Amino acid sequence: MKLNLLLTGNELMAGDIIDSNSAMLAEQIKDFGWRINKKVTVGDELSILCDEIDQLCTGADVLIINGGLGPTVDDLTAVALAKVTNTAIAEHPEALDHLKAWCTLRGFALNASNHKQAMLPQGCEIIANAKGSAVGIKLRHRNCLVLATPGVPSELKPMLANEIIPALVTLFHSDHIQTIRLGVFGLGESAIQELVNEKLADWPADIELGFRASMPVLEVKLTARGENASAELAPWRAKVAELMGDHLLGELPISLALATINALKQNNLQICTAESCTGGLIASQLTSIPGASQVFPGAIISYSNAVKNQLLKVSKTTLATEGAVSETVVRQMALGALDCTGADIAIAVTGIAGPDGGSPEKPVGTVWIAWGTAQNLKTQRFHLPFERTGFQNWVAALSLDLVRRFVLELPEGPDLLKRYQR
Amino acid sequence: MKLNLLLTGNELMAGDIIDSNSAMLAEQIKDFGWRINKKVTVGDELSILCDEIDQLCTGADVLIINGGLGPTVDDLTAVALAKVTNTAIAEHPEALDHLKAWCTLRGFALNASNHKQAMLPQGCEIIANAKGSAVGIKLRHRNCLVLATPGVPSELKPMLANEIIPALVTLFHSDHIQTIRLGVFGLGESAIQELVNEKLADWPADIELGFRASMPVLEVKLTARGENASAELAPWRAKVAELMGDHLLGELPISLALATINALKQNNLQICTAESCTGGLIASQLTSIPGASQVFPGAIISYSNAVKNQLLKVSKTTLATEGAVSETVVRQMALGALDCTGADIAIAVTGIAGPDGGSPEKPVGTVWIAWGTAQNLKTQRFHLPFERTGFQNWVAALSLDLVRRFVLELPEGPDLLKRYQR
Secondary structure (H helix, E strand, O other), X not given: OXXXXXXXXXXXXXXXXXXXXXXXXXHHHHOOOOOEEEEEEEOOOHHHHHHHHHHHXXXXXXXXXXXXXXXXXXXXXXXXXXXXXXXXXXXXXXXXXXXXXXXXXXXXXXOHHHHHHHEEEOOOEEEOOOOOOOOEEEEEEOOEEEXXXXXXXXXXXXXXXXXXXXXXXXXXXXXXXXXXXXXXXXXXXXXXXXXXXXXXXXXXXXXXXXXXXXOOEEEEEEEEEOOOHHXXXXXXXXXXXXXXXXXXXXXXXXXXXXXXXXXXXXXXXXXXXXXXXXXXXXXXXXHOOOOHHHOOOEEEEEOOHHHHHHHHOOOHHHHHHHOOOOHHHHHHHHXXXXXXXXXXXXXXXXXXXXXXXXXXXXXXXXXXXXXXXXXXXXXXXXXXXOOHXXXXXXXXXXXXXXXXXXXXXXXXXXXXXHOOEO | OOXXXXXXXXXXXXXXXXXXXXXXXXXXXXXXXXXXXXXXXXOOOHHHHHHHHHHHXXXXXXXXXXXXXXXXXXXXXXXXXXXXXXXXXXXXXXXXXXXXXXXHHOOOOOOHHHHHHHEEEOOOEEEOOOOOOOOEEEEEEOOEEEEEEOOOHHHHHHHHHHHHHHHHHHHOOOOOEEEEEEEEOOOOHHHHHHHHHHHOOOOOOOOEEEEEEEOOEEEEEEEEEOOOHHHHHHHHHHHHHHHHHHHEEEEOOOOHHHHHHHHHHHOOXXXXXXXXXXXOHHHHHHHOOOOHHHOOOEEEEEOOHHHHHHHHOOOHHHHHHHOOOOHHHHHHHHXXXXXXXXXXXXXXXXXXXXXXXXXXXXXXXXXEEEEEOOOOEEEEXXXXXXXXXXXXXXXXXXXXXHHHHHHOOOOOOOHHHHOOEO
16 A cells, blocks of 8 residues: 655644654554655645645555645645545535534534635545544545545544544555564663674564664564564564563553652552752652552752751761762762651762853762662762753663662663763 | 755654654744745655655755765665766765764774765765764755755754855845744733734734744744844834733743743742642752752652651641642641741642542642742642643643742733633
8 A cells, every 4th residue: 555645734844843743644554564655745835735636646545635624724625635636615514514513512603714624625525533623535536545634633643543544444455563662771772783683693584673762761662564473573572671681661651760660569669759950850750650659758859958958967067078969968868868758768869960060070960879778778970961951861760770770679770871880 | 945855764754753853944944034845755765765856856946855874774865866966976085084083083993884974976065064974965956956964953953054054045045034932821822813913903914923832831923024124023022022911931942940930030039849749840840940059949749648747747637637639738838848948939739630539529630739938828729631741730830830920929820721720
């Protein structure tokens, strides 16, 4: 099945909107063994739209048009389709019913702008829109199936899943595609590829190994097609998992916060944080996970030395002699937080996020991390040479991984970040 | 100047990467009055690439190709350009020098993969890459200037700004475009458009009013072109600012956290937070701003009732009788945080982020916010009906705006969120 995609919208061409719809479409059709052959994006101009529709239909099985179905004058998809197929624009009874129902549900009368959305190329079919006012359009041109879809992602997504893909499956040959997505922290893409080349030299040609970097977690994908895809993937998933070792967080969707919370739950442990340079980011990542309250009683964000001293009982003398970014302070912060919150495990971080505040001995990017229990508290100094937000994100990621490893009794790591130890 | 854009990469077609490069290009050229005429995206396949280069050069002044300059076998841009222009691939001395210098700087020898990046269409010029190994390619085809650029955004950005746009300015007519970008919180796009239609009926045709939603802050853009653009914009910027009133945060880049920190600095005030349902998100947003330490001593993340009681001195009886999500508790949290941290102003939040934990009286999405000083502490209940992460983000945004308004002695608001008051 040869599928082309036409995206339309001045806001896309002007860079006011970044297109995520085509990635969503590619993701959804990939599981059936299909891909987008060619993707064209143009502004809202009738003659250009007509030319592109004509060209992209030529030699293709399917053209999906995205955008231009809205109520305003610059929404031109219906008009362009009518012009290209040499038909009139006419009121479509089903589309009108949909619009009336949509307005009634929202408590207002159908106005002229919305009525425009019922004016479609004569004789076309409509595609149901469960979320919005704009119905999709289905017609044939130059022996190609043309499907016009709304530009709003939340409307497109269910229309693809519930209407368009089921229709395509009945019309075209599809493969069964199975994908396993593993979340890995602390190994880079090239390191993994080298490991696979070296240790899994008999990698089968029909299993595709892919990567997607979504910092800080790397996605490792194994894809196979055909009836036996699942069975074929299973042993290779196991082999890859063994190669990744303790860097494997689990199958996606997984985040470091979720992996850490799962490890804590399994071991019936509670965690607290004492944060200086991350300013609450670690606590915020933990509490973004539903059910975090089971393992997280609370945190102290001790940005100033006064709060470090008053709430966490960090010694004023130590702060004066060793400075806030020091091993003794980070230890005292962790112990103070355990004391305040009653948690079993602490993460404490104190560092220099920048852009100011560095010195030759403690440059911007320096951080002390403490993690563990009151009886078994680990500390390590790192230098993470990233700008402020990047630094804060890496400190949070690394801290969560250190705790995950501590709770699961894994070796300290991860490999990729050892080079930043100081 | 008619400019086409060709993006290449299997990862783009597969949806593994979302293209942000074309938005970056559109943004950069917009200030010169140029726009992208047509954008085509294809996978890494030589014949398709060659066809598209040929087609997109026809009738265009400039074709920018993005991607396919890397060291691996699926990077085909140089080969495609040689084929289309009927020239040989040859070692380019300047490109080789660049590659050798790039490798030396990183402490490794030039390998075969990297050497491939010096094999370019004979007779082409190169475009300097300040950030990466891949130089750009400049040649002419069918009377069109072809510029091949790297796909890595951090390499493309300086190449556009420092090499490509200056070159285009010398070759083609450009307009002087001036844009003012205002950050607004708590007014919607349609509300602003209606305000403008109603109150500024004499809006000049040559000033473009645009919007970009980047939750929670809305960007309002005023654009004019020509020598007098700045002078022309000034009075209309003032009129729009007056219409936005206290919803205007300032010129972009501005965030609610930055606007709040600026207000605190101006008034020499310090802020603390006591967070339950946001779990550190407000503190984390404040401390993402460089220099936050001037106004932020720290925060208590009191997720459990025990921590609310022990650190913030919230009464156990109140917790038992009124529940953790109540006005009395949020007041006590705020007062406790002021006491612990010595700050002048507190934000306290306690609510039900979901997905579980709601009841008919306090459904998921309910939140009590307290803000102000110990002597003048405001409280308000809201119901923000968004899923967990959306809820946490809106509570953080709203809290910061309430404090900004408090410190600047503005009316309580913002308008858009009043409907969520309970």
